[in-house]
Amino acid sequence: MSLIKKNKLKLALMWVLLTSVLLVIVALLPVGDKVDSKAAIKAVPKVATALTYEAELPLYDANTQGETVTESTVASIAKELAKSYPKTINYVIQKGDTLGGIFETLGLSQTSLYQILEVDLNVLALDSIKPGQTLIFTEFEGLLTRLELQISLAHQVVYTSSGDNGFEFEQVTLEGxxxxxxxxxxxxxxxxxxxxxxxxxxxxxxxxxxxxxxxxxxxxxxxxxxxxxxxxxxxxxxxxxxxxxxxxxxxxxxxxxxxxxxxxxxxxxxxxxxxxxxAFVRRPVSSKYRISSSFNPRRLHPVTGLLRPHNGTDFATPIGTPVLATGDGVVSRVINHKYAGLYIEISNGQTYSTRFLHLSKALVKKGQRVKRGQKIALSGNTGRTTGAHLHYELHLRGRAVNAMTADIPIATAxxxxxxxxxxxxxxxxxxxxxxxxx
Known part of the structure; x- marks a missing residue:
């Protein structure tokens, strides 16, 4: 077989391999993505496995005999074309990891981190990441477009980019x-x-x-x-x-x-x-303080129109107002958050948990047992707020419910x-x- 025929055969085999990889990538794209199939076939995606071929391969063409395709040229083209396809990174959380550290390790934008933390204020799932859980990052053209936190097989939280408006989130809960x-x-x-x-x-x-x-x-x-x-x-x-x-x-x-x-x-x-x-009590403060903002899981941002749930009840309390535990339990978190401010979370048995946000001072520590009616904190104006108030949340098996109307144990028999x-x-x-x- 002549050298020209051998080279043509090698080029044909390489083209078939690269095109096959491209079609697999296209098939794995989310259903909502629109891809021009003709344009896609012309593109050469970056291939994860190493290809072995001659460093300098003569390209046979009737009009361009003598021109060559080099390894560096192919690599450069593949690198540019790879930017046109989503890249997914699966990261298993290790002991000692922080979200900021993970973003830095993966070279992800701090802007994206803060945008995600801002929307996470509504669920605070990323404040309690644990070893063994998985974070799935999706990048497109160098930008983070999606982050999925796999809390368990039955519970995931997904943060999706909405362009300049930041991120939206969705909690995925499977009944199983x-x-x-x-x-x-x-x-x-x-x-x-x-x-x-x-x-x-x-x-x-x-x-x-x-x-x-x-x-x-x-x-x-x-x-x-x-x-x-x-x-x-x-x-x-x-x-x-x-x-x-x-x-x-x-x-x-x-x-x-x-x-x-x-x-x-x-x-x-x-x-x-x-x-x-x-039994529980419904309010974490004296009844003299009015409700300034009610529970609303379908609340929309007034400017962007994006879903921004209000998963709690706000009380118009001046800074320093005593905050009371609404039920017996164990303090599971005392954390300073960029947007939630100083907040406390209490595990009230197997079924319920409660949260108290924007505090000025915590009077309990993680792991401490508390009783219903016990003073646990002083209200404040920390984090991102428009004024002093207490934000209170009640969660039923991990799902936020309206503390003012939920069917909670308030009876003794x-x-x-x-x-x-x-x-x-x-x-x-x-x-x-x-x-x-x-």
Whole structure:
């Protein structure tokens, strides 16, 4: 075979390979992207795998014999053409990582970082990134166009560029499938160790101990030979667990007395229908302070028209007003945020959490237990605000709800009209345990 034919064959094979890679990239583009297929076929995308070819390859053409295509020329063209296609970077968060540090490591714009933090004020998801979670960055022509935080298989937050107007966000929550798991065990040493042996996770054992702490002292009162029964619902996407779970029912037989808790309409009750958890109050401040801005998840920016939810309730409080915990819980965050200012988050059991933004001073620390009505902070005017006020949020299983109208546990016992339904729920819980015994 002549040299010219060999070169023509090599060029043809290279063209087929590069065109195939381009078509794969086009196929993977989001459905909404419009691509000129004829123009795309003419382009040569950057290929991730190294191509081996002659450093200087004669190009056969009847009119341009003698001209050559060099390796550096191909690389230069490929580099320019690659800018016309989205580039995706998957980054798994490591211990000690910060969002600012990740942006700097990847060479991403600080302007984009601040725009995303501004819109994240409405969800504050990026303030609590954890090792093992994944950030997916999408760049186009050197600009960040999309950021996805994968909190779990069932929960993602997506930030999408709207050009000069900054970013919008969307929370993606998958319901998945909740499957019940029953466990029966006997105390052999510590409750946590015995529960783990029975099949429960350490987190689930700790939650039970926290839930029933007012009913039994787990380190002093439990005895070897005491028995326990637990019903847990765990979330699955396909056959994979998401890590989300909830204790549905627990019953502990401690020296001839029974300590129990049953989840019903978001609140835990004992066998008699009395609330295990202390009730919430709706307002974190005195009733004399008016509501200056109500909960509005569909609020639009007055200038850009972009979705800017107001996921809380604002109270017109002067700086230094005492802020009170609305329910019992554990302080999970005390953070200074560029836009939210100084804020506190409290985990109020497995179902609820509360947030208090724009504070002037925090009176509690992370990990501290607090009681309903306890003074936890002083209101302020920190972060991005138009004036002094307190922004208060209530979250139900990670989703913001209207604290002024939500169905929260404010009663101490099951309503008489719901007693029959509650008894039916209890019988279903006990049937699940009986089935496990058989």
């Amino acid at each position: 499938e909740w499957r019940e798991h029953s466990y029966i065990g006997k105390v052999e040493y510590s409750f946590a160790g015995s529960a783990k042996k029975a099949g429960l996770s350490l987190y689930e054992a700790q939650f039970i101990a926290s839930l029933l702490k007012d009913k039994i002292n787990f380190s002093r009162d439990l005895r070897i030979g005491d028995t326990f029964k637990v019903l847990v619902s765990r979330q699955y996407i396909g056959e994979e667990r998401t890590g989300e779970n909830r204790i549905e029912a627990v019953s502990i037989n401690n020296r001839s007395r029974n300590i129990s808790a049953y989840l019903y309409e978001g609140t835990y009750y004992d066998e008699a229908g009395l609330s295990i958890e202390r 099951i309503d008489k009209k719901k007693q029959a339904a509650f008894k039916l729920a209890l019988s279903n819980y006990h049937a699940a345990w009986d089935e496990l015994k058989s």
